[in-house]
Amino acid sequence: MNKVIGNQKHLTLSQRIEIEKGLNDGLSFAEIARKIHKDPSTISKEVRKHRVSRVRNDNPSAVPCASRKGCDVRYLCYKECGIMCKMCRHPDINITCHTYCKEYTPVQCKKVNKAPYVCNSCLKRTNCLLTKMVYAAKYADDTYRDVLISSREGINQTAETIKELDELISPLIQKGQSIAHIYSSHAQEIKCSRRTLYNYIDKSVFSVRNLDLRRRVRYKPRRKATKISIINKAFRIDRTYEDFQKLLKEDPSTSIVEMDTVEGTKGGKVLLTMMFRKCSLMLIFLLNSKTQEEVKRVFDELTIILGLETFKSLFPVILTDNGSEFQAPLSLEYTRSREMRTKIYYCNPHSSWQKGMIEKNHEYIRFIVPKGKSFDKYTQNDLTLMANHINSEARDSLNGCTPYQLSRLLLNNLLHLNLQLQEIARDEVTLVPHLLK
Numbered sequence: 001m002n003k004v005i006g007n008q009k010h011l012t013l014s015q016r017i018e019i020e021k022g023l024n025d026g027l028s029f030a031e032i033a034r035k036i037h038k039d040p041s042t043i044s045k046e047v048r049k050h051r052v053s054r055v056r057n058d059n060p061s062a063v064p065c066a067s068r069k070g071c072d073v074r075y076l077c078y079k080e081c082g083i084m085c086k087m088c089r090h091p092d093i094n095i096t097c098h099t100y101c102k103e104y105t106p107v108q109c110k111k112v113n114k115a116p117y118v119c120n121s122c123l124k125r126t127n128c129l130l131t132k133m134v135y136a137a138k139y140a141d142d143t144y145r146d147v148l149i150s151s152r153e154g155i156n157q158t159a160e161t162i163k164e165l166d167e168l169i170s171p172l173i174q175k176g177q178s179i180a181h182i183y184s185s186h187a188q189e190i191k192c193s194r195r196t197l198y199n200y201i202d203k204s205v206f207s208v209r210n211l212d213l214r215r216r217v218r219y220k221p222r223r224k225a226t227k228i229s230i231i232n233k234a235f236r237i238d239r240t241y242e243d244f245q246k247l248l249k250e251d252p253s254t255s256i257v258e259m260d261t262v263e264g265t266k267g268g269k270v271l272l273t274m275m276f277r278k279c280s281l282m283l284i285f286l287l288n289s290k291t292q293e294e295v296k297r298v299f300d301e302l303t304i305i306l307g308l309e310t311f312k313s314l315f316p317v318i319l320t321d322n323g324s325e326f327q328a329p330l331s332l333e334y335t336r337s338r339e340m341r342t343k344i345y346y347c348n349p350h351s352s353w354q355k356g357m358i359e360k361n362h363e364y365i366r367f368i369v370p371k372g373k374s375f376d377k378y379t380q381n382d383l384t385l386m387a388n389h390i391n392s393e394a395r396d397s398l399n400g401c402t403p404y405q406l407s408r409l410l411l412n413n414l415l416h417l418n419l420q421l422q423e424i425a426r427d428e429v430t431l432v433p434h435l436l437k
Contacts (some may be wrong), residue, residue: 004324011038011046011144016137019043023120023135044115049116054132066105073101107133128433157192162205165190169197170208176431177393178214178369184394185426214367227337236324236329236346241354243343255313258358259320259410261290262365264375270325271365271375271383272298276359279406281391281400283419284383286375292328298346299332303341305418314412315342318357322346364390367431384420387429392424 011019022032022039029047031038051401065071073085085101112133119125119132141294157165168189172182179194190197197397200206201213254276262271272285272295286304320326329344347354368386370374391404398406404423406414415421 003190008180011036011042013137016046016141020047020230022136023116023118026121029115030281044117047135048117050236051072051133051135052139052320057334064107065101065103066107067103071103109133123257125264126157134434161191162200163196165192165200166206170206172427173208173212174432176214180396180400181394181426181429182398186349193215193375203226214363233254235329238323239329239343239345241319241345241348241351244317247343247345249319249412252428255315256315257318258355259318259326260322260355260358260361261287261325263290264373265370269378270294272316273358273365276314276407276411277357280357280361280395281407281411281421282358282364282387282402284365284387286378286380287325288384290325291329292325295325296328296331299341300336303335304307308335308339310414311341314415317343317345319345319347321352322349342429357359361390364393364431368433368435370433378412378429380437386436387427388422389424389435391421392426392429394426 013134015038019032021036029043033040074083087434094403107130109119109128109130109132111122115135118135120129120135122128125132129310168183168186171181179197183190183194192200198213201208202210248256255276258275260273262273264270269287270290272287274285276285277279281293285298287298302315306314318332326344326346328334332344333342334340352359368389369378388404391407392402394400396401402423404421407421
């Protein structure tokens, strides 16, 4: 029985009665806590939260003024006696100074400002003229239940605060920003939890609706399973996922870059994506076709722009899938002058989850360019702009930071300078098709 009581999250009426009895008997919070199997801090918070003040009404004028000691006020009764009002005992004037004095402040008992914060066990309570603070179990339980019920009903916001939240949140959601990203920038302005915000949107309290939220829109099921055909497995020798895991065991600090392609319409332009695991920064490059020559072109251009040593430090190990565009590892690992610049490893067939970070990050691209849309009308500048907006969204997985911010700390900044990577202002981040129109 004691174990059950101790595991209850909220205080019950019987526990509150025990608290009231303990206070009446002069027990400490620790002694009361041991009786009801709670922490002493819980008792302290309960007493301070639900204590109620009681004023003695039979003779309120007898309560002395807190400023009486240094008071020298005269002539409150408009007589010219010259006596200080606090000392006046004129037989024809039946008044007390607090009746007219605007500075009158009744004395407060100092004992209620420290434990036990109430007068339940005070021996002077009966004849005391001061305002009393009392803990009553029934009143405390009724107050607690009223608050509990009201907090679960309706919307606990005023019309003004709802309007302010709507004006703040709705435009940002319409730009494609997530609730997590909005919170990272406006946590102090939003006076409710994320869960509450989702509930408000679900109840159509704001001008945005569930369809405006990225996560509330379900993905269409695939019509057919993805098939990967590996006729020639020679390119995988010494580059399998098992070899990759062995490398990580030997050198856990190795910087890993995941690589993949994103297709638009069949036969059209393709996106080559690279993502740094340690900071989630994603690079996007435009390929004219999904071929080994185009992938090699990007590698060669990056080597020239960054320099061989910088390229080697940024891309020491690359993990990718078994797509035909990646099946010439030597041309990617070595420069034209046969200098080694990186090491390529391949996931197991049908195991895209092994490079799950970049697969998951591709959804940001689909927010801006939906699946089935062509990439032919876009330029590399458009894709750089897209990458900058994606890399500027705050992530829960990064403790509210953005991939761009972390990359500035963890990666060689020549990458940002030469590839025109920039940070987008938090409220300007846009992850909807309107970005590239």
